[in-house]
Amino acid sequence: MATAALLWVLLSALQEAPTHTVTFRLKAPEAKVVEVVPWGVQYRMANGLADRRVLMVKGADGTWTVTVSGAQPGFHYYFLNVDGAEMSDPASPPYFGWGQWTSGVEIPEPGADWYDEKDVPHGHVRHLTLREKTTGKPQRLVVYTPPGYDRGGRYPVLYLQHGRGESELGWTVQGRANLILDNLSAEKKPRPMIVVMANGQTFADNDPGRAVAEFPAFLIQQVIPFVEREFRTLSGPKNRAVAGLSMGGWQALEPGLPRPDLFAWVGAMSGGSLGNPERDYSGALRDPQRLNRGLRLLYLSQGRQDSTRDRATQLREHLAKIGVKSVYFECEGFHEWQTWRKALRDFAPRLFRE
């Protein structure tokens, strides 16, 4: 997987593709060593950084700087290391990723304005808590209500999950899901929908294995009833979708495939795989007819340089072999937010159609 990405970075360099430079700066007059540290292999590659750490150079005024080139469009996490202290960059807004608050840099994609904050009607992004029943602890959710929601009516709901190490904030803050939907709405493409982004880890004590195993029950028994009490929703499987990215893709397929009585629209972006077709997804793949009858859409997507590409391809090929209908979307991109932004833009207008 890493090989594909590495090759692509090399090819880009050979083809002299447009490159993007990022200059990092930190005032630390007494420090001995200051480094920029990109999070994760894929991020380092998307950053145009081959190595784990990039040394900054100290100027006469005590300011350390470094400029890196070859950064790919999208959102890239990093932190700074000052004499062994790992710290957020004071020049970056805080982002929750990699299990902590850290720094990030947004590299614009030339010509792409579909995820910008434009002068169009905007939905509202609501920050809520739901009291988890077994622990009694508050669990955070972000809920997007579409433009016009407060004027009345009932709406279908997309349950949309973030990836491992991120939080309920990922899809709106890093992913700009609200802006993508606002811009799509201005072109009248999608059905107006509520989007519910639950924290997919904290209810399971941030254990990713438990998060995938226990998410279906948490979603079905707690999140959905809460949302249907708090918001004016349309009911029934035709009005309910579940999707997610990376770990969140599993968290979407796990409840989505076995429960067509609850969800008619299911999507996994750079997530989901095939282990044991008899047992995976509660055995839902044993009955292709039931899946085809129940699902209006089974959607899989990934980036061409995506680290999960092999696994998703294996699942897709198995679905084709057993005759389960699915829609596949592929775009240029790493295992990174630009890929998932593109997927959401493609996915959302397909939902809740007759």
Add this chain to the structure above:
Amino acid sequence: MATAALLWVLLSALQEAPTHTVTFRLKAPEAKVVEVVPWGVQYRMANGLADRRVLMVKGADGTWTVTVSGAQPGFHYYFLNVDGAEMSDPASPPYFGWGQWTSGVEIPEPGADWYDEKDVPHGHVRHLTLREKTTGKPQRLVVYTPPGYDRGGRYPVLYLQHGRGESELGWTVQGRANLILDNLSAEKKPRPMIVVMANGQTFADNDPGRAVAEFPAFLIQQVIPFVEREFRTLSGPKNRAVAGLSMGGWQALEPGLPRPDLFAWVGAMSGGSLGNPERDYSGALRDPQRLNRGLRLLYLSQGRQDSTRDRATQLREHLAKIGVKSVYFECEGFHEWQTWRKALRDFAPRLFRE
């Protein structure tokens, strides 16, 4: 002003009042000097810290620690300094204060649970943007809608401003305004209300002088029409309140006192003063009868150790002298969020009464 606070800290120490200790910790194996730096004189005092910087001590494993005692209940900003690099503490969630993302520590007040996240019906905290007309730039607002809002009805609106260096996030994140109102609602005390928290600085390029001077026009011409379009509001001055803390107190009095045709409820928490009674607040103090006729409530509050105490007292005494009715609330506290939380808890149930 600082003298009052200093005396109080000394008295507390002499009386052996219950003290609170905070232990700071940072892994920085190669660093030479690591310090905790509390933001601001009042914060340093409320933290129990007399000095500007507190040296941390390096342990054998490269972890620096220090324990400070005497911290007062409430919310206190600080940052770390590692060999001259000013950084946020990785152990703290990020808070926007002092004009940047920084760190903070919450010291619990023994026995006080009225600002905790309890198992009661919760309102929704919405994050919105309004496109500012003269610059075309998006301006951030946080809007609290009370429990039950989505079931219908129209609601009165409190416009509630943060202080200098903070943002639209201050009242909900640091101040816990939503939790305070949720808890009050569970006891049925306040009229259910929408609370609008605009960013009070960015529309004026973060210049505090311009922010106070230009806020009335921004609020009246842009924020209120936007809110009354986006939400189901009750109209007329009886259903509109404006209040704020510190700089936000000025931003509330400036539009509030001259415009009883728009606002019948006005509050300044640790903010507002008296310079020239003929000219201040667009000359509103020249006509006490008009103020008494138009205002249902003119509310002033401060902490007993508050750095703005003298100024607010001067304004209050002048109002009494010219016969303008006002309500005054004082509580134990510094120029700090615990004081403003107490003020909101006292203020909100007074609003929108017959």
